[in-house]
Amino acid sequence: MSECFIQPEKKLPVEPRKITQEDLSRSMINKYSGRYKGEWKRRSDDLYFNEEWEKNAAEAINQLIDKSFPQKKEVIILSPTANTATNEIGITKDLREKGISAKFIAGDIADIKPNFVADERDATPFLRLNAYNLPFNDKSFDLVFDKKGAVWHAAYCLFNDQYEKSGSRELLIKLLDEYFRVLTDDGVVVIDSMESLYVPGKEKEKIKRQQEGSTLSLLHKALEKNPDLAAVLEKKYDIEQIGESSYILATIRLKSKVVH
Ligand SMILES: C[S@@+](CC[C@H](N)C(=O)[O-])C[C@H]1O[C@@H](n2cnc3c(N)ncnc32)[C@H](O)[C@@H]1O
Numbered sequence: 001m002s003e004c005f006i007q008p009e010k011k012l013p014v015e016p017r018k019i020t021q022e023d024l025s026r027s028m029i030n031k032y033s034g035r036y037k038g039e040w041k042r043r044s045d046d047l048y049f050n051e052e053w054e055k056n057a058a059e060a061i062n063q064l065i066d067k068s069f070p071q072k073k074e075v076i077i078l079s080p081t082a083n084t085a086t087n088e089i090g091i092t093k094d095l096r097e098k099g100i101s102a103k104f105i106a107g108d109i110a111d112i113k114p115n116f117v118a119d120e121r122d123a124t125p126f127l128r129l130n131a132y133n134l135p136f137n138d139k140s141f142d143l144v145f146d147k148k149g150a151v152w153h154a155a156y157c158l159f160n161d162q163y164e165k166s167g168s169r170e171l172l173i174k175l176l177d178e179y180f181r182v183l184t185d186d187g188v189v190v191i192d193s194m195e196s197l198y199v200p201g202k203e204k205e206k207i208k209r210q211q212e213g214s215t216l217s218l219l220h221k222a223l224e225k226n227p228d229l230a231a232v233l234e235k236k237y238d239i240e241q242i243g244e245s246s247y248i249l250a251t252i253r254l255k256s257k258v259v260h
Helices: 026-035 039-047 051-068 086-097 118-123 150-159 171-182 204-210 215-225 227-236
Strands: 075-079 102-108 126-128 141-146 183-192 237-242 249-254
Touching: 039 086, 051 086, 051 141, 051 183, 051 237, 051 249, 086 102, 141 150, 141 171, 150 171, 150 183, 150 215, 171 183, 171 227, 183 215, 215 227, 215 237, 227 237
Parallel strands: 075 102, 075 141, 102 126, 141 183
Antiparallel strands: 183 249, 237 249
């Protein structure tokens, strides 16, 4: 098994292939490791993605599973940009309380160790990976959960005309192709759609800097600015918000697979 595994002793529900040098360049690991070390995650979990958010997310995922995979005994979810995987652990617990059997495999490109306690380690394996080149066979997962992760980054580059620096204008297309490659035929990509709220108080300025759009709104803005790309994606995918009471998540599905 690859040295990229944080928990090499773990038996994964989906066996990955060996991760190679091509999958993970040191410069990419360093880029993200510097940017996302601890503080960003702690702060955004405190402010926005707290237990209440996790409960609402678990409910939305529960409804999605009911609708999309009513026959499945266990739903396997890949979270390829999980950082310390706190939300994945919280959502798994909430789903279990509802009697839903769902298993996350969490990963991230950054040099970050998830802070699991013993029983959480069992529930959520973690590995180092690159979302653009996932070390899994085709059709390995039911859901890909990408919260403020690689879709967000690709949309950000597109919206801010930074795609030349970051590789190519086709990043978003490449990324979705890769996500749908590892998804089963009825598989769904789940992204966040909650706008960060403004929280007044002593740390006003610091907090303000953390305000940013959701992945869904950034994606819409990026596509509005790039109508040719939007046309390509619109032909292929349906994007909609999910969850009955609180629209905090959204789904991206292949058009041919939309469930009514
Ligand atoms: C803004 S953080 C969000 C982390 C977590 N999903 C959350 O919502 O708290 C973005 C994360 O995406 C990771 N990331 C960015 N590009 C990636 C890629 N190509 N492959 C894997 N992880 C990536 C970063 O390392 C970082 O941990």
